[in-house]
Amino acid sequence: MNGVQEWLKRLFLQDRRAVAKLISLVEDNIERHQIMRAVLPRTGNTLVTGITGPPGAGKSSLVEALTKLVREQGESVGIVAVDPTSPLTGGAILGDRIRMQSHATDRNVFIRSMGTRGHLGGMAKATADVIRIMEAGGYTTLLLETVGVGQSEIEIMHLADTVIVTLNPGTGDGIQAIKAGIMEIADIFVINKADLPGSERLKNDIEMMLGMTGQDKAWRPPVVLTSVYENRGVDQLQAEIKRHHAFLRSSGRWKIKWQEQLQREVWRHLNGQIQEQFNSLWPKLLSDAAIAEGTDPGQIAEQVWSVMMEEMKKKND
């Protein structure tokens, strides 16, 4: 389609409207392949910082505070903020912008809100693509904010190079800190709202947990106390982000992460294709009575698999 080419041309001239339009197209799955084929060669050099944590922990406020610092240093910032889509109606209220007001008219800050649109794990399906479009559009610092998560939404670890887990004082004891899930994926822990009582205690709990595991000897996640309200600790957080970025690059960990991310993305696409093929095949198999009642689903799957392989062979011939 001609329109896509025009938007791509404008994207590479760092036109904000083109960034916005191409994100919509990819999100709506229109001409996605064509767009990403053009975009990806111009990306991959910028490390992505992801921020996750429970609802109300102060993720958006931290993003805004970090953005302020980064802007003072002259870099531009692309932000993806994800909020949940209603599983019942498909609608969503995307409210992260409310906390990011101070950059609302700064042309070097691009904020995009996304609904999860049925995707689980605390992220939207098109998140990886959207981040790369921002990078190709010239934004040099990339921040990714998840929906407010519970204990097990850990998909951000596959999309962000540096994962910040944001917690608040007074929200749990030492047992919460050693539970599985998001506590395992942090590269940096932030205890936000550290102006409230109990933050040192939480820090101790996390440090104790880190002392117990020690699975990664090369990088021990630092625990940073911040208070956006009192404008405290955000510069230290930024320093730790930079230190982790440098660690990823110097240790070669970045490459490994990149390969893992690639594997996941390829599988995600393959999975989609298989699912599509399966969905179109299934009604036919049922109506042909090729499947006897009472057959084990695992056995049916083997049957279906061989039918799918045959179909594929036919297509290729």
Add this chain to the structure above:
Amino acid sequence: MSQTRIRVLVGKPGLDGHDRGAKVIARALRDAGMEVIYSGLHQTPEQIVEAAIQEDVDLIGLSIMSGAHLTIFPRVKELLKQQQAEDILLIGGGIIPEEDAESLIRDGYAEALFTPGTPTTEIVDWINDRMKLNRSKYF
């Protein structure tokens, strides 16, 4: 498979702090399956238009209770024009006298205005109808 969603920016420009109406509308549009970006209070027209562009919304809904509608609607429209983003529809609601509403619509500063007492379903239907005609939003 494509999965387009109608995206709407609900904006609260100016100085009044009454956002209950805006929240009710935002909720109703959400329940109608739309993605609603809520701007928060006290937005300038510049902030609203910049957000609308970055979020690539189909439509801006302004909620105004302060009496500044005759200034704000033309200003937002003008900024959209400057940004070559006139394809973004502009509607609104709030305390707007009938004669003002008529003149804003007549002069092309708003596509539709919904004043207190309007059932939310009427607004949802209006948006859905207009979006059916607007399917070419990308090109």
